[in-house]
Amino acid sequence: MKLEILIQSLQHWHKESRIQHEWKSNSPYQAWVVETILQQTKVAQGGPYINRFLQRFPDVSSLARAAVDEVLQVWEGLGYYRRAHLMHQAAKVVEKKGQWPQTKEEWLNLPGIGPYSAGALASFVNNENCPAIDGNVIRVFSRWYDLATDPYRAEGKRHLNSLVENHLTYCHANQYNQIIMDFGSNICKPKSPLCNACVAQVYCKSYKERTIENRPIKKIKRPKAHRYFILYWHVNESRQLGMVKREAKDIWQGLWTLPYQEIEMARWKSVQEEINALTHRQTLSHQYINTVVLQKKTPTCLSIDIHHIDLADAILLPMDRSTRQYIDHLAKDYALRGRA
Numbered sequence: 481m482k483l484e485i486l487i488q489s490l491q492h493w494h495k496e497s498r499i500q501h502e503w504k505s506n507s508p509y510q511a512w513v514v515e516t517i518l519q520q521t522k523v524a525q526g527g528p529y530i531n532r533f534l535q536r537f538p539d540v541s542s543l544a545r546a547a548v549d550e551v552l553q554v555w556e557g558l559g560y561y562r563r564a565h566l567m568h569q570a571a572k573v574v575e576k577k578g579q580w581p582q583t584k585e586e587w588l589n590l591p592g593i594g595p596y597s598a599g600a601l602a603s604f605v606n607n608e609n610c611p612a613i614d615g616n617v618i619r620v621f622s623r624w625y626d627l628a629t630d631p632y633r634a635e636g637k638r639h640l641n642s643l644v645e646n647h648l649t650y651c652h653a654n655q656y657n658q659i660i661m662d663f664g665s666n667i668c669k670p671k672s673p674l675c676n677a678c679v680a681q682v683y684c685k686s687y688k689e690r691t692i693e694n695r696p697i698k699k700i701k702r703p704k705a706h707r708y709f710i711l712y713w714h715v716n717e718s719r720q721l722g723m724v725k726r727e728a729k730d731i732w733q734g735l736w737t738l739p740y741q742e743i744e745m746a747r748w749k750s751v752q753e754e755i756n757a758l759t760h761r762q763t764l765s766h767q768y769i770n771t772v773v774l775q776k777k778t779p780t781c782l783s784i785d786i787h788h789i790d791l792a793d794a795i796l797l798p799m800d801r802s803t804r805q806y807i808d809h810l811a812k813d814y815a816l817r818g819r820a
């Protein structure tokens with residue numbers, strides 16, 4: 481099959497498939513918010529966050545003027561909190577400059593924008609004919625061309641980029657990037673691709689060579705590390721809860737948490753054996769975070785800056801998932817006791 485015919489078939493498939501893009505917009509602000517949130521979550525989970533974010537910060541000025549805590553509050557539960565900080569910084573840059581980026585290069589200069597987002601935004605918002613290479617594009621092209629080079633390393637990236645650019649001589653990126661993203665998520669899916677319903681089957685080398693399972697070639701995954709934390713729950717006589725703000729460049733940067741102590745695995749095991757306490761495990765991209773909550777004052781030997789916050793206000797702070805779970809559980813009990 482010739483490339484021209486492949487692209488016409490894809491355009492026809494896309495038109496017929498009538499895939500809805502609820503948040504698609506030419507507004508750079510909305511396009512940027514949607515791209516950023518959907519980078520780390522699927523539409524089903526990310527949708528409510530997009531709606532909440534756009535409602536709370538309807539334009540770039542409202543986002544730039546907001547306190548970072550307000551941004552984190554809306555972001556809470558999405559993970560990758562650094563992205564929320566970078567969005568806040570980017571909003572300030574745009575607000576100060578008084579205009580949005582006009583090219584892919586200018587998008588790349590904004591905090592938090594990588595090559596994929598820059599390509600997607602420049603093609604959708606600025607109509608620039610440039611590639612936007614995400615996981616979908618990598619998978620689809622690796623299968624069409626049966627690529628045996630690692631698409632995440634320099635040589636593989638260059639090759640992939642040149643193949644996509646060649647496609648863009650037949651169809652403008654404004655349309656093409658959306659078609660490939662939709663084709664990747666609806667037909668050429670990571671697991672069980674719908675080869676029998678695929679308009680590109682004749683063009684697909686991996687289909688012919690029976691290498692689909694191995695394309696794209698797998699990244700070598702490092703095993704995830706485990707980290708262990710004791711959290712301390714203590715409400716004083718004035719019904720104030722001890723809380724800590726995590727400022728370090730580490731997990732949960734900028735979020736509030738119960739006062740904590742990081743411990744080794746051996747101690748973790750003994751803490752679990754000694755007491756019947758609440759535990760929680762959170763899976764992040766590179767590590768597992770194991771927490772246990774003890775209902776007692778934070779030991780004074782831990783030199784951390786504890787803020788005493790009214791329970792009713794503490795509940796409203798942006799916080800990590802473990803702390804949120806413990807607070808939801810334990811604060812309820814406190815509220816009942818307070819009314820008794």
Ligand code: SF4
Binds near residue numbers: 673686
């Ligand atoms: S034939 Fe299968 S593997 Fe090849 S592009 Fe189509 S869906 Fe993907």
